[in-house]
Amino acid sequence: xxxxxxxxxxxxxxxxxALDGGTILRCTGCGTxxxxxxxxxxxxxxxxxxxxYLDTPYFEALKVGASRDVEPFLVYSRVLDMxxxxxxxxxxLDVGASYxxxxxxxxxxxxxxHGVELSAKACAYTRLERGLDLRHGTLEDAVYPxxxxxxxxxxxxxxxxxxxxxxxxxxxxxxxxxxxxxxxxINQRSLINRIGHGLHALSFGKIQRPLELLYxxxxxxxxxxxxxxxxxxxxxxxxxxxxxxxxxxIDRWQNVPIPGLLAFGCKMLDAAxxxxxxxxxxxxxxxxxxxxxxxxx
Numbered sequence: 102x103x104x105x106x107x108x109x110x111x112x113x114x115x116x117x118x119a120l121d122g123g124t125i126l127r128c129t130g131c132g133t134x135x136x137x138x139x140x141x142x143x144x145x146x147x148x149x150x151x152x153x154y155l156d157t158p159y160f161e162a163l164k165v166g167a168s169r170d171v172e173p174f175l176v177y178s179r180v181l182d183m184x185x186x187x188x189x190x191x192x193x194l195d196v197g198a199s200y201x202x203x204x205x206x207x208x209x210x211x212x213x214x215h216g217v218e219l220s221a222k223a224c225a226y227t228r229l230e231r232g233l234d235l236r237h238g239t240l241e242d243a244v245y246p247x248x249x250x251x252x253x254x255x256x257x258x259x260x261x262x263x264x265x266x267x268x269x270x271x272x273x274x275x276x277x278x279x280x281x282x283x284x285x286x287i288n289q290r291s292l293i294n295r296i297g298h299g300l301h302a303l304s305f306g307k308i309q310r311p312l313e314l315l316y317x318x319x320x321x322x323x324x325x326x327x328x329x330x331x332x333x334x335x336x337x338x339x340x341x342x343x344x345x346x347x348x349x350x351i352d353r354w355q356n357v358p359i360p361g362l363l364a365f366g367c368k369m370l371d372a373a374x375x376x377x378x379x380x381x382x383x384x385x386x387x388x389x390x391x392x393x394x395x396x397x398x
Contacts, residue, residue: 107264108133108322108332118301120309122318131331134289134323141263141321169206172350173256177203180283180384183345184252187212191251194275196240197258201227208233212252217243240268245275254283259329260320269336276389282338284385287315290325292379293349293370326383333387340388348374349381 104126105112111130118125124137169178187193193207198216200223208214216235218224224237236243253272262268272282288294297311316323324332330342348371351364374380 104137106130106133106135107139108135108266108328118298118309118312118316119306120313120316122313122316125312125316125323131328133328133332134325136316136321139263139321140261140319174202174206176285176347176384177206177256180254180285180386181207181210183384183386184281184283186210187251192249193252193254194245194250195254195256196272197256197261198227198233198235199223201231201233201235203254203256204233204235205231215250240271240275247274248277248280249275251277251280252283253280254285256285259284259286259324260317260322263321265322265332266336269333269338273337273389278390280389282333282385282387282389284329284333284383284387286324286329286383288325288346288379288381288383289323289328290379291349291381292374292377293367293381295379296370329383329385333385338387338389340390342388343386345384345386346380347382347384 104114106114106128109128109131111128113129114126115129116124117127117134125134126137127134187210191212193204193212193214195201195204195207195214195216198204198218199220201216204214204216204227214233216227216233217240218227218235218237219239221237224235227233227235253276255272259265259268269282276282294315297315300308301312326344330344333342349367350371351367371381
């Protein structure tokens with residue numbers, strides 16, 4: 102039975118690469134890249150209750166949050182700067198809030214912060230240690246009222262979903278008419294990705310490690326700017342969509358050991374991508390709808 106694309110429903114696809122961790126396909130209908138065997142439902146929930154996943158340096162850095170001058174806090178601050186000072190009482194929802202590091206930063210900027218998180222462990226920590234409102238489960242489980250939030254943020258989340266269109270329609274429902282959705286994810290057509298595919302092809306499939314890192318086993322979908330903008334437009338985000346590209350900055354996780362040669366090579370690719378295009382990370386700020394004529398002018 103053919104694997105249907107969960108973005109557009111088409112059954113046609115091409116195989117981008119067959120890795121030990123799973124086969125990666127590109128939909129011939131909408132162009133979205135996805136994993137043949139998606140991780141979702143109970144399997145995804147078990148993942149986020151697995152201490153071996155949650156106790157990695159990445160999540161520990163979010164828990165402690167002692168240094169604000171390293172990633173991801175630098176990009177968090179950058180997005181909060183882009184959003185500007187919040188109006189009094191403005192509500193912000195972070196979906197996949199983890200240990201609440203971004204929500205704490207948003208609260209310091211004057212936002213009324215709320216979050217949703219699959220991990221019961223992370224929810225308990227965030228409520229107790231940071232005093233934040235975090236609901237356990239999915240966005241759909243939370244059943245927020247219509248038009249309840251002024252901003253919704255998705256940090257490295259959309260690639261983990263098993264039904265991005267359904268999720269985005271729910272996000273649009275709970276977002277205020279003139280609200281903003283923030284999506285942060287990896288660019289599947291980045292220069293780094295293209296180099297990884299080139300090495301894989303030239304070695305007749307023997308060099309897999311770069312692609313295994315790029316197509317993380319926990320990710321279901323891999324968007325580029327075109328496919329993500331199309332998905333957002335198709336799910337009702339018909340206002341302005343602003344895209345900001347960023348370097349990979351592979352050494353941004355200060356407490357993760359990275360081989361010097363790999364770090365140097367990625368810095369060179371970051372520099373090349375700034376000149377020729379194809380930077381590794383994307384921030385999209387999406388308006389739910391266009392302002393009424395004369396509004397904000």
